Amino acid sequence: MLGKHYIHPFKEPMLSLSNAPHNGGLFKANGFFFMKVHKNYNGNYKEDCLNFEKQNGLENFVGFMTAADIPKVLAHAKSGRVEAYITAGITNPAIAGDDPPPWKPGTINIALIIHEGLTIGALANAIMTATEAKTYTLLKLGYNATGTTSDGIGVFAYEGSEEWAGTATEIGMSIGKVVRKALEDSIKKWEKIKD
Template sequence: MRFTHFINPFKEPMLALSNAPHNGGLSRANGFFFMMVPKNYSGDYREDCQKFEWENGIKNFVGFMTAAEIGEVLAISRSGSVTAYVTAGVTNPAIAGEVPPPWKPGTINIVLVIEEGLTVGAMANAIMTATEAKTYTLLRLGYNATGTTSDGIGVFAFEGDKEWAGTATELGINIGRTVRKALEESLRKWEKSRNKKAFTSSP
């Protein structure tokens, strides 16, 4: 699969909660995108993401950035009402609470699209559950890390009355399943791509 960016429009606007560089925080969104940037990127992310929207004819999207080749690492998984979209690159693994090693480009982006009506509190709960699933997956696969130094996460849902999305709930179980499956697949793709590049560049 060869493409540089990934744009996912919604059929109708959804409530968004994220730490995305473009339209992050709490908002209403018409969709989201993963935007690929160079590994040595040092540009104005606000300006570049806004320009990305203009160039692609989209508006009020939540935007994530990554130096990983999106067409090679994107993984999508669905369970129940939850769909997870993940791009992974782990050249800068880190452990929460410890001083990270010198920065290198590498990001795990996780987006959850939940086709249910949630409160904002439940969306925050969904972020917690997804983060637990991310960390478990990394440790299980042998990465001595809880994430990277630049991870992104976003939850999109309809506004509603469901208050909980923790690991004891059906919604939380579906979140955990989708994140674990999509992240593992994306990490396998990333490792395969990295090994292939190392092989082709060796003398």
């Protein structure tokens, strides 16, 4: 934790697949960060993330942004060889395929670390499994939503030959467990402090 932000370095570079605003897509990452922004933020996210990385002496990190109070909502869970770090703010819940609600700041960020060697296809499979677990958790907690309008997800693993990370696999079961646990913890923390 770095004040209002969270920085997580890896012991060695990991393959990353994400929709992160900083170094998103397929990337070789040295770590990731959750960067706190103002709830009415509308700046140059590419420039601001790059500056954040430089100011903190980081290189080749994947960066996520959130208006949530990171130290108060960050949740972590571990199962087997899988870890999840999640921050949740649910001010703009939405259902995929429905017209989006009026925009409000609010994001669920999921960083999933898999201490296994995965193919790129398995990284994509892991994102699918994590998203299913996220949606289930929201519905279970009473949110009529599949996510928020600005969710972020990143999956980090070593390059390897494991081809699958769906719900029938050991990795997939661990993904489901950690996402459900950490997201529920984070949402409950957020509900206590929301405006």
